[in-house]
Amino acid sequence: GAVVSQHPSRVICKSGTSVKIECRSLDFQATTMFWYRQFPKQSLMLMATSNEGSKATYEQGVEKDKFLINHASLTLSTLTVTSAHPEDSSFYICSASRGGAYNEQFFGPGTRLTVL
Amino acid sequence: SQQGEEDPQALSIQEGENATMNCSYKTSINNLQWYRQNSGRGLVHLILIRSNEREKHSGRLRVTLDTSKKSSSLLITASRAADTASYFCAPDTGGGNKLTFGTGTQLKVEL
Numbered sequence: 006g007a008v009v010s011q012h013p014s015r016v017i018c019k020s021g022t023s024v025k026i027e028c029r030s031l032d033f034q035a036t037t038m039f040w041y042r043q044f045p046k047q048s049l050m051l052m053a054t055s056n057e058g059s060k061a062t063y064e065q066g067v068e069k070d071k072f073l074i075n076h077a078s079l080t081l082s083t084l085t086v087t088s089a090h091p092e093d094s095s096f097y098i099c100s101a102s103r104g105g106a107y108n109e110q111f112f113g114p115g116t117r118l119t120v121l
Numbered sequence: 122s123q124q125g126e127e128d129p130q131a132l133s134i135q136e137g138e139n140a141t142m143n144c145s146y147k148t149s150i151n152n153l154q155w156y157r158q159n160s161g162r163g164l165v166h167l168i169l170i171r172s173n174e175r176e177k178h179s180g181r182l183r184v185t186l187d188t189s190k191k192s193s194s195l196l197i198t199a200s201r202a203a204d205t206a207s208y209f210c211a212p213d214t215g216g217g218n219k220l221t222f223g224t225g226t227q228l229k230v231e232l
């Protein structure tokens with residue numbers, strides 16, 4: 006149990022276009038979802054925390070107008086990278102939590118974004 | 122949230138040997154979690170140890186927690202090449218707080 010999927014796994018786009026990444030909890034309801042980005046050989050950097058039905062909470066330095074997060078249901082959150090530029094190229098990973106006393110997170114397999 | 126600091130940054134061992142990696146943190150926690158990340162993949166949750174636990178086992182994994190020293194260790198026994206990955210600890214202050222990850226320990230298990 007506790008499987009999280011991400012789609013697409015890999016995307017290449019032209020500069021200026023928008024890209025949407027989906028994160029789904031397949032066999033549980035996720036009260037909270039998290040979005041991270043990771044540069045090569047570096048740790049995960051939390052971008053935002055997303056609760057179902059409410060606005061996402063962004064970390065300092067993350068542009069909310071550029072990285073649009075929607076958490077429309079307890080099993081789906083989306084991250085849209087708007088007007089993507091080469092510097093947005095990265096590995097984006099989502100995670101989902103069932104909530105409760107122990108904040109165990111279940112991670113998706115990640116999405117490799119390359120902006121040309 | 123607080124970030125755990127893993128040590129060592131890199132560890133290279135032979136298959137069959139044990140691998141030990143450590144984690145230190147700064148403030149009181151509700152629990153501490155260990156994750157593994159294979160290259161180019163998402164993180165896999167390995168084990169969660171609660172603040173009132175001192176040791177926990179899961180297969181070849183053994184995790185200890187010393188809240189007085191604010192430290193934890195992850196031991197992988199009889200390592201295999203497939204254990205090659207980065208390992209991260211995540212101290213959790215509880216209440217649904219976000220987790221913050223350090224730079225991890227890059228473990229390489231050679232045949």
